[in-house]
Amino acid sequence: MKNMNFVRVAAANIDLKVADCSHNKRKLLEKINEAWNKGIEIIAFPELTITGYTCGDLFFQKFLLGESESAIKDIMELTSDKDMLIAIGAPIEFNNKLYNCAVIINCGTLIAIIPKIYLPNYNEFYEQRWFNSGVGIKGCEIDYCGNQVPFGTDILMRCQNNPNLVVGVELCEDLWAVIPPSSYLSMAGATLILNLSASNDLVGKSQYRRDLVVNQSARCLAAYAYASAGYGESTTDLVFGGHCLIAENGKLLSESEKYLLQGNLIFTDIDLDIISHDRKKISTFKAENHSNYRDVPFMAYQRHNEVERSYQKQPFVPQEDNEMLRRCEEIFNIQTIGLSKRIQHIGSKSMLIGVSGGLDSTLALLVCVKTCEKLGLDKKMIKAVTMPGFGTTDRTYQNAVQLIESLGVDFREISIEEACRLHFKNIGHDESIRDITYENTQARERTQILMDLANMHEG
Structure with missing residues (x-):
């Protein structure tokens, strides 16, 4: 203390x-x-x-x-x-x-x-x-x-x-x-x-x-x-x-x-x-x-070594349900208005997003949908891409597909396995070694796909 x-x-x-x-x-x-x-x-x-x-x-x-x-x-x-x-x-x-x-x-x-x-x-x-x-x-x-x-x-x-x-x-x-x-x-x-x-x-x-x-x-x-x-x-x-x-x-x-x-x-x-x-x-x-x-x-001297105050395990997450809801709505609205301004400013004709079925991409997709609703745009301008790889489970894959279909956005599926195997071969990496190269190869391939599609569709 x-x-x-x-x-x-x-x-x-x-x-x-x-x-x-x-x-x-x-x-x-x-x-x-x-x-x-x-x-x-x-x-x-x-x-x-x-x-x-x-x-x-x-x-x-x-x-x-x-x-x-x-x-x-x-x-x-x-x-x-x-x-x-x-x-x-x-x-x-x-x-x-x-x-x-x-x-x-x-x-x-x-x-x-x-x-x-x-x-x-x-x-x-x-x-x-x-x-x-x-x-x-x-x-x-x-x-x-x-x-x-x-x-x-x-x-x-x-x-x-x-x-x-x-x-x-x-x-x-x-x-x-x-x-x-x-x-x-x-x-x-x-x-x-x-x-x-x-x-x-x-x-x-x-x-x-x-x-x-x-x-x-x-x-x-x-x-x-x-x-x-x-x-x-x-x-x-x-x-x-x-x-x-x-x-x-x-x-x-x-x-x-x-x-x-x-x-x-x-x-x-x-x-x-x-x-x-x-x-x-x-x-x-x-x-x-x-x-x-x-x-x-x-003069004032400390006489105890223990700290007499409590700290939340999740300091950025409100403990009360009502405050949690208010905070989440605020986060969602901040992201939506930020994306809305960017779409209008650069005149994008599409939004490209990779959807894995996890929490982060789900939130990002919902923000895109809300942005279209706010700006009065066709939700089909959102091109949601699922890119299954070596570690993709059936549960997350199905979550991604069902989410995309339920929101009525444009859906595309591109497997990254073949491209990653070719990359492993080119650099001489053993596919059975699950190291950081193995992980980052998949992430980089997904990024490349999304950026190329964005260029193709003026997104």
């Missing part, structure tokens, strides 16, 4: 109590210890986890802010022996303004505080009543938990022992914006985006949220870990399902159950080499000016 450059990432939530920072601290430490025992290197919790998202006007209380800071300080002290990157949501006061922030802890040190940029103030949300936007806050520091800590939206966390692991952070609504901050973060080098969220549940919203996470990971050519608030938040106005998701380059790798009473933790191994490879290969992925961002160093 170490040689393959995987990083183990988790998204989690807790069964919190609103405005009870002491309880929430204990629950966070339980999840952090669980994550540590599973070999997790990076973990994200929902926004405002330390207090609860639904505190309302209690956010204005100095006492709550003090309890929040005290709980974070305790978490720092109790995780000093853990080289994990831990992202926790908390309300932070800066220059007499309140911000909804991600607090980043590593090896017991508070290394960064990142404020939310886009504050929803529509429908069921009214965050602007309590919080200020972090837009434009760059190059700042804040005195928090007795430390001078980088504060702003211009922060990238760079792993000192893995140069391909660069972490960026956004919070909830940031992802729903027209251009999410993660787009700029990824262009500046972030290979993993953490989203600390408190997204409530409405009918159909889970699918939209899932699509947002997966699609943003694809656009950013990055991994994306999304942790949303769950059980324990106030249900006065809203219900929070605790939806957690982890995606990589447009593929959903892990998704949590929703509506659990005890909190949740999902994790998977992110393949940093795939992300690096795709970014080098895709020329439209351009680098943002990195000078606009501050690098904050952190």
Whole structure:
């Protein structure tokens, strides 16, 4: 696993109590210890986890802010022996303004505080009543938990022992914006985006949220870990399902159950080499000016050798029947429209195709037939040729004949055995030796026949 450059990432939530920072601290430490025992290197919790998202006007209380800071300080002290990157949501006061922030802890040190940029103030949300936007806050520091800590939206966390692991952070609504901050973060080098969220549940919203996470990971050519608030938040106005998701380059790798009473933790191994490879290969992925961002160093070491993610045995074949049908239709239509354009462009008077009775030639023949139907051409312009040879079985031969006859195309049969034997004689090859020369002689003879027939029939 170490040689393959995987990083183990988790998204989690807790069964919190609103405005009870002491309880929430204990629950966070339980999840952090669980994550540590599973070999997790990076973990994200929902926004405002330390207090609860639904505190309302209690956010204005100095006492709550003090309890929040005290709980974070305790978490720092109790995780000093853990080289994990831990992202926790908390309300932070800066220059007499309140911000909804991600607090980043590593090896017991508070290394960064990142404020939310886009504050929803529509429908069921009214965050602007309590919080200020972090837009434009760059190059700042804040005195928090007795430390001078980088504060702003211009922060990238760079792993000192893995140069391909660069972490960026956004919070909830940031992802729903027209251009999410993660787009700029990824262009500046972030290979993993953490989203600390408190997204409530409405009918159909889970699918939209899932699509947002997966699609943003694809656009950013990055991994994306999304942790949303769950059980324990106030249900006065809203219900929070605790939806957690982890995606990589447009593929959903892990998704949590929703509506659990005890909190949740999902994790998977992110393949940093795939992300690096795709970014080098895709020329439209351009680098943002990195000078606009501050690098904050952190440490995270792999502690397990096994890979904690599943791979499909047939990665290019959809597992669901409906998706399989849709994919097959798309493949068929792409081939048909490509052939249609070519036939019209070069003015071919016929299409020559060798039909063996196998899957490949069957598909090719069906594409030819569909092309004729699309262009309104006589199917007799398709000249299907079966060319039995030394290895042709009766089953495949009969399959070819029946297919050609059922489709109503022009049919011709040409045996290649005599021509191949003459070729063997000319080059001095023993027909009983079934080597690559034996195999390729038959393939080349079939190709020659089809090309000559195409010349004869202007195909």
